[in-house]
Structures are given as structure tokens and as C-alpha cells.
Amino acid sequence: MTIKRHNPGPVLCRAVEHGGLVYVAGTTADNRAAPCKTQTEEILKKIDAALAAAGTDKSKLLWAQVWMTDIREKEQMDAAWKAWVDPENKPVRACVESRLATPETRVEIMVTAAK
Amino acid sequence: MTIKRHNPGPVLCRAVEHGGLVYVAGTTADNRAAPCKTQTEEILKKIDAALAAAGTDKSKLLWAQVWMTDIREKEQMDAAWKAWVDPENKPVRACVESRLATPETRVEIMVTAAK
Amino acid sequence: MTIKRHNPGPVLCRAVEHGGLVYVAGTTADNRAAPCKTQTEEILKKIDAALAAAGTDKSKLLWAQVWMTDIREKEQMDAAWKAWVDPENKPVRACVESRLATPETRVEIMVTAAK
Numbered sequence: 088m089t090i091k092r093h094n095p096g097p098v099l100c101r102a103v104e105h106g107g108l109v110y111v112a113g114t115t116a117d118n119r120a121a122p123c124k125t126q127t128e129e130i131l132k133k134i135d136a137a138l139a140a141a142g143t144d145k146s147k148l149l150w151a152q153v154w155m156t157d158i159r160e161k162e163q164m165d166a167a168w169k170a171w172v173d174p175e176n177k178p179v180r181a182c183v184e185s186r187l188a189t190p191e192t193r194v195e196i197m198v199t200a201a202k
Numbered sequence: 203m204t205i206k207r208h209n210p211g212p213v214l215c216r217a218v219e220h221g222g223l224v225y226v227a228g229t230t231a232d233n234r235a236a237p238c239k240t241q242t243e244e245i246l247k248k249i250d251a252a253l254a255a256a257g258t259d260k261s262k263l264l265w266a267q268v269w270m271t272d273i274r275e276k277e278q279m280d281a282a283w284k285a286w287v288d289p290e291n292k293p294v295r296a297c298v299e300s301r302l303a304t305p306e307t308r309v310e311i312m313v314t315a316a317k
Numbered sequence: 318m319t320i321k322r323h324n325p326g327p328v329l330c331r332a333v334e335h336g337g338l339v340y341v342a343g344t345t346a347d348n349r350a351a352p353c354k355t356q357t358e359e360i361l362k363k364i365d366a367a368l369a370a371a372g373t374d375k376s377k378l379l380w381a382q383v384w385m386t387d388i389r390e391k392e393q394m395d396a397a398w399k400a401w402v403d404p405e406n407k408p409v410r411a412c413v414e415s416r417l418a419t420p421e422t423r424v425e426i427m428v429t430a431a432k
Contacts, residue, residue, distance in 0.1 A: 178225075
């Protein structure tokens with residue numbers, strides 16, 4: 088089985104395809120001045136783009152992990168998540184609190200999808 | 203390859219089947235008044251049920267992740283884990299500390315199994 | 318599909334093979350007196366050994382997760398990571414802060430590779 092790697096940076100690839108799966112890297116927002124909900128919306132757009140570049144989309148999401156700088160902002164994140172996720176095709180998910188690369192980064196999301 | 207989704211809720215499915223794998227969502231205990239060991243036991247029963255509903259069981263566990271509100275309770279969690287896990291078929295695992303959805307939630311576990 | 322389990326310990330296996338994938342357990346350094354960069358170097362050697370025992374290597378890494386006791390040491394971890402990772406074959410990755418099994422443990426890494 089071949090491995091196809093997308094958008095390599097200094098430490099990681101944005102997405103990796105293998106064996107009918109697309110692994111997307113932990114994704115954060117560029118607009119770190121924005122509140123948690125807005126950061127989540129930006130992240131989900133980036134994930135849409137990564138999935139599209141790998142030939143799939145959010146209707147094939149299998150697995151997701153969400154990290155939040157402050158778990159008390161979970162409702163904000165979930166508001167953006169619910170508006171985005173395909174209501175007929177929700178993945179499994181875990182959401183926990185972890186400090187992230189910068190204090191302004193409110194949320195980070197990592198997903199795996201089928202293609 | 204088809205995707206089969208189990209028990210969809212407002213943000214996630216309890217389990218997703220795809221390509222011979224069963225992904226189970228991050229699972230917490232309903233009895234949040236209970237100590238860490240008891241919460242872990244409840245979680246592992248829920249995981250058993252989710253695996254059974256997807257046609258597999260703990261002997262086919264591949265991968266697990268454990269989050270704990272207080273890593274100093276790891277021995278309590280591990281006592282319940284060791285009593286539960288199939289001794290001939292242990293998965294890989296990571297266990298780290300993260301604040302969870304509520305302060306009373308002492309532990310959350312997410313697994314992937316083959317079927 | 319068969320499941321092959323490597324180096325079972327009391328709670329987990331060091332690696333599990335299934336369906337063309339190798340799952341490696343969350344890995345920490347034995348030398349906990351060492352600074353973060355040195356701990357990361359030790360971890361990556363252990364991951365090399367686990368991958369080799371399962372018949373693969375870092376050029377086939379798909380997915381990685383890094384937990385750090387103090388995210389402000391991320392540059393130290395990344396220095397060791399960049400010196401190690403195959404520049405043509407970087408995985409997806411997420412890196413977050415979490416307290417680990419002991420306070421001296423500065424970093425823990427979990428990976429999945431193709432074989």
C-alpha cells in the first residue's frame with residue numbers, strides 16, 4: 088500500500104493518505120486573537136480543505152480528537168462543531184483540556200477520515 | 203468500504219466501524235461521585251458494550267488512550283484496567299493527565315479494536 | 318486479519334500489528350534526569366527499535382502524538398524530532414501539554430506506522 092503525504096512542513100505533514108484512510112494533523116487557527124468559537128470555525132475550514140485535497144470530505148470522518156486550552160470553553164467549540172459536522176455522519180470523538188503551543192491558541196483538532 | 207455508525211448523539215457517535223476496525227468514542231462514567239477506580243470500571247463496561255454492539259470484544263483491542271484528571275490516581279485506574287484487559291491480548295496505550303469535561307470526571311478512555 | 322502483539326507488559330503491549338499498520342505504545346525515556354531534548358532522543362531510539370521489531374521503520378510513519386510536561390520545552394523536543402524524522406516522509410502530528418506519569422518525565426510520544 089502506498090503512502091501519500093500532503094503539504095510537508097518542518098516537522099510534519101498536513102495530511103497523510105494510506106490504506107483508504109486520511110490522517111489529518113493537529114490543526115489550530117491562525118487568528119489567535121479570535122474567541123474559541125471563531126478559532127474552531129477556522130480550524131474546521133482548514134480540515135475541510137485538507138480532506139478535499141486528499142479526495143474526501145467530512146461525511147467520511149471516522150475519528151476526532153479535540154484539545155482545549157480551557158475546557159470551560161467547550162460549549163463554544165461544540166457550537167461550531169455542531170454547525171459543521173455532517174448530522175448523518177458523526178465520528179467518534181474525545182475532547183480534553185491541554186495547554187497548546189501558545190496560550191492564545193484556544194483549541195486544536197486532529198481527525199482521521201475514510202476516503 | 204462502508205462506514206457503520208453506532209448511537210449518534212448531538213456531537214459524536216459512540217462507535218464507528220470501517221475497514222475491519224471499530225473506533226470507540228472517548229468514554230466517561232455516569233457515576234461521577236464515584237472514585238477513580240469505580241469510574242474506570244464503569245467506563246470499561248461501557249466499552250465492552252460498545253465493542254459487542256459492533257461485533258467484537260476486548261480480546262481484539264489494538265489501541266487505547268487514557269486521560270486522567272489527576273495522574274496521581276493512575277494506580278486506581280490501572281487496578282481496574284488490569285482486572286479487565288485480556289491478559290493475552292493487551293493493546294498499546296498512552297495515559298496522560300488532562301482536565302476533562304467536568305471536574306468530577308476522573309478518567310476518560312478511548313479505544314480502537316479490530317473485528 | 319491477524320493481530321500480532323509485541324512485548325506485553327502488565328498493562329499494555331509495546332507494539333501491535335494489524336492490517337498493515339503498526340501501533341506503538343506511548344513511549345517515555347528511562348533517563349528522567351535528562352533534559353527534554355535528551356529524553357526525546359532516547360524515546361525516538363526506542364520507537365526505532367519497536368518499529369524494527371515489527372518489520373518497519375520511520376520512513377513509513379503515518380501518525381504521531383506528542384505530550385509534553387511543559388509545552389515551553391517544545392523547541393527542545395522539536396530539535397530532536399527534526400534530527401530524527403525522515404525529511405521525505407513526515408507523519409501528521411499533534412503536540413500538546415499534559416502532566417505525565419512522573420514529573421521528571423518531560424515528554425511522551427505515540428506513533429502509528431505502515432509496514
